[in-house]
Amino acid sequence: MSTYTRPFLLLSTRPEDEAAAAELASFLSAMGLPAGAIEQRRLERAPLGRVDLDAYSGVLLGGSPFNNTDASKSRLQLRVEREIGTLVAAIIDRDLPLLGACYGIGAIGTAIGARLSSRYAEDAASIELSLNDAGAADPILAGLPARFSTIVGHKEAVEHLPDAATVLVTGEACPTQMFRVRSNVYATQFHPELTAESLELRLRIYADQGYYDADELESILETAYAADYSWNRRILENFAARYAR
Structure with missing residues (x-):
C-alpha cells in the first residue's frame, strides 16, 4: 500500500451511528487499509451528489435496512435506490472496480436485470459456501479453498441471474452467493467484511428487524465464534490489493 493515493468510496445507508461506524471499521480491517483510506458517504443522511469516479480506487456498497423488493418504500428509500442505481449503472458501463455486499447484490443485480x-432469504448465520470453477479462476478469490466460512443474513436474494453475470460462489440454501459483471464489478450475498464480533454487534443493533429468531441468538453466536473467517476476509484483501491506487 506504499503507492496508495486514492481512497475507496463506501456507500452506507444505515441510520444507526454505531452500525455505520462499525461497517466502516469492518471494511478497513478486512481490506488491511489504514484509517482514512476509505471515504464513507451515508446516503440516509444526505443526497449522494456528484461522484468523480476517477478520484477513487474503487467503490464499496455495504448492507442496508432497505430491500429492493420492499412492497412499500419511503421517499428516503426511493432516493437512495435511485442514486445508487444511477451510480452502479455508470460503474458497470465503465467496468470500474465495485464490490457490493448483501444489499449490494440487489443493487447490482437490479442494474443488470436480475x-x-x-x-x-437466509436468517443471520455462519455458513459454508463453495467456489465453482469460475470462482476458483477469479483473481478476487485467489488463494481461497474450495469451501470457506462466512456470514449471511438477508430478506431477499437473486432468484434468476441474467447471462451478463458470472456466478463465482454458491450456497445450499441460497444458490447465488457471489457473481461478477464484466471484469471488475463484484457482488456478494454474504458479508466478507464481518467477523463474529462485528456480527454480534450488528445482531444486537438489529434485534427487532426480523433477521433472526431472538431465541436462537446464543446458538447463532456460538457457531459464529467457532468459525474461521480469514478466508472470507481474503476476498476484500484481494480486492484492495488489486485495485488500490
Missing part, C-alpha cells in the same frame, strides 16, 4: 425475491 430477478430478486424472498425465495432464497
Whole structure:
C-alpha cells in the first residue's frame, strides 16, 4: 500500500451511528487499509451528489435496512435506490472496480436485470459456501479453498441471474452467493467484511428487524465464534490489493 493515493468510496445507508461506524471499521480491517483510506458517504443522511469516479480506487456498497423488493418504500428509500442505481449503472458501463455486499447484490443485480425475491432469504448465520470453477479462476478469490466460512443474513436474494453475470460462489440454501459483471464489478450475498464480533454487534443493533429468531441468538453466536473467517476476509484483501491506487 506504499503507492496508495486514492481512497475507496463506501456507500452506507444505515441510520444507526454505531452500525455505520462499525461497517466502516469492518471494511478497513478486512481490506488491511489504514484509517482514512476509505471515504464513507451515508446516503440516509444526505443526497449522494456528484461522484468523480476517477478520484477513487474503487467503490464499496455495504448492507442496508432497505430491500429492493420492499412492497412499500419511503421517499428516503426511493432516493437512495435511485442514486445508487444511477451510480452502479455508470460503474458497470465503465467496468470500474465495485464490490457490493448483501444489499449490494440487489443493487447490482437490479442494474443488470436480475430477478430478486424472498425465495432464497437466509436468517443471520455462519455458513459454508463453495467456489465453482469460475470462482476458483477469479483473481478476487485467489488463494481461497474450495469451501470457506462466512456470514449471511438477508430478506431477499437473486432468484434468476441474467447471462451478463458470472456466478463465482454458491450456497445450499441460497444458490447465488457471489457473481461478477464484466471484469471488475463484484457482488456478494454474504458479508466478507464481518467477523463474529462485528456480527454480534450488528445482531444486537438489529434485534427487532426480523433477521433472526431472538431465541436462537446464543446458538447463532456460538457457531459464529467457532468459525474461521480469514478466508472470507481474503476476498476484500484481494480486492484492495488489486485495485488500490
